[in-house]
Amino acid sequence: MSDQILMKGNEALGEAAIIAGCRFYFGYPITPQNEVPAYMARRLPDVGGTFLQAESEIAAINMVYGASAAGARVMTSSSSPGISLKQEGLSYIAGAELPCVVVNIMRGGPGLGNIAGSQGDYFQSTRGGGNGDYRQLVLTPATVQEMADLTVLAFDLADKYRVTVLILGDGYLGQISEALTLPKPTGKVFDKPWALTGAKGRKPNKVASLRLVPESSLEELNLVLDEKYKSISANECRSESYLTDDADYLLVAYGTSSRICREAVNELREEGIKVGLFRLITAWPFPAEALRKAADKTKKILTVEMSLGQMIEDVQLSVKDSDKVDFYGRSGGMLPETDEIKRRIKAYGN
């Protein structure tokens, strides 16, 4: 296939951002996502964009706030501890209803942890790591192709709903090179009448997250946000059900762990064991309805994560019978093993 190129996940994500019209990138280096800023530094000047290495993660997220308030398509990226530092800014961005794309190429934690890939930031990503009543859309790619495709989607979703879209990858996805067909721009255009573009000839716009009067101002905003989040929940759940129709057992996973689960499904199917995979593509909104459907007739559900159990809470909340939800996870940069998944599924018996 002649249109395929071999590309590293982090770089595919960077190129996809440029394809999507991102012209501003602000960030601060941290492994294992350094190829994102390196790529943006090299490529953005070619397309008339601006790359700036900020003095810190906190500075970078506030530069994102500024560029977004001015109507730009803007992105920042970091890895787990760096994303923790950005949480204040993300809460402010939510309060100011600004669209932006943030990338977390997760590494092991807590603390500075290590630089190997991990999925320990599911809670932080889906529950809101910053203060206040807010949500962010969370996309969970599993391949280099999805690192690119979901990045293009992320910019449209951010502009459509005026929210942060978080791309939640991990160190393995950032570092892996695979075949990639570059995505095409969607061509969607979003009017931004709220943007700070110079008030000549119109009333000034205000972008702020400070609303001091509880009854007439802040609750009003929170209700507006709530409506928006309900609309996102209703319209933007994404998932993939793989061989789930006749499955006795169901694996639930996302990102790198879902690749390993898929391999296990294929190998178990060769042995005649009916097992399927439910893979998240959005972690928030959580595709509860689709999961309920895929899980309905299964005897047992094995949630597989590169953490010691975070997504499992959403799985338990979603399925009718939470007693049948089991867990297998590795952490600290270790990967779940195909053989161990197979062993556990076989041990469930009939």
Added chain:
Amino acid sequence: MHERMIIAGFGGQGVIMAGKLLCIAAMNENKYVSHIPSYGAEMRGGTANCSVVISDKEIGSPTVPKPTIAVVMNTPSLTKFEPMVKPGGLLIYNSSLIDQKPKRTDITVVDVKANDISEAEGSTRAANMAAIGKVLALKPEIASLESVIKALDVAISARNRKHNDINIKVLKAAFAQK
């Protein structure tokens, strides 16, 4: 076909590039490929390496704890990866730089005088190509020599592409060697 490879050496021997070259060639033959470099803590201690998976099927885990093929370009890499090769697997070692013999008897062990072959063709820097040539000779199902030669134009950066004539000579010389 499902091969899980480690290619290891010291920094500058082109092991990461060698892995990418094989991936591009195999990708162009419509195989599934993945390449992941070692980075950070595991890189300390004298070896740089990459994990490469080339398969007829979709690839799950990109990591290679038990390689079916290990290509080791220096002594620390031999020490580290010889014990990890899957029983029945293949170990190719660069006997230009490694003067000890691998000990495993449950795997196929093949030597390649990678630096000598490279130097005989006029370059001190194409030992990685000699290693690839040997891999292709022993495991032709990974990719054809022609595909790998074609992939050089993509895998090698523009500023180093002028060396591709020598790269091709080294690839062919190692490929032809018994």
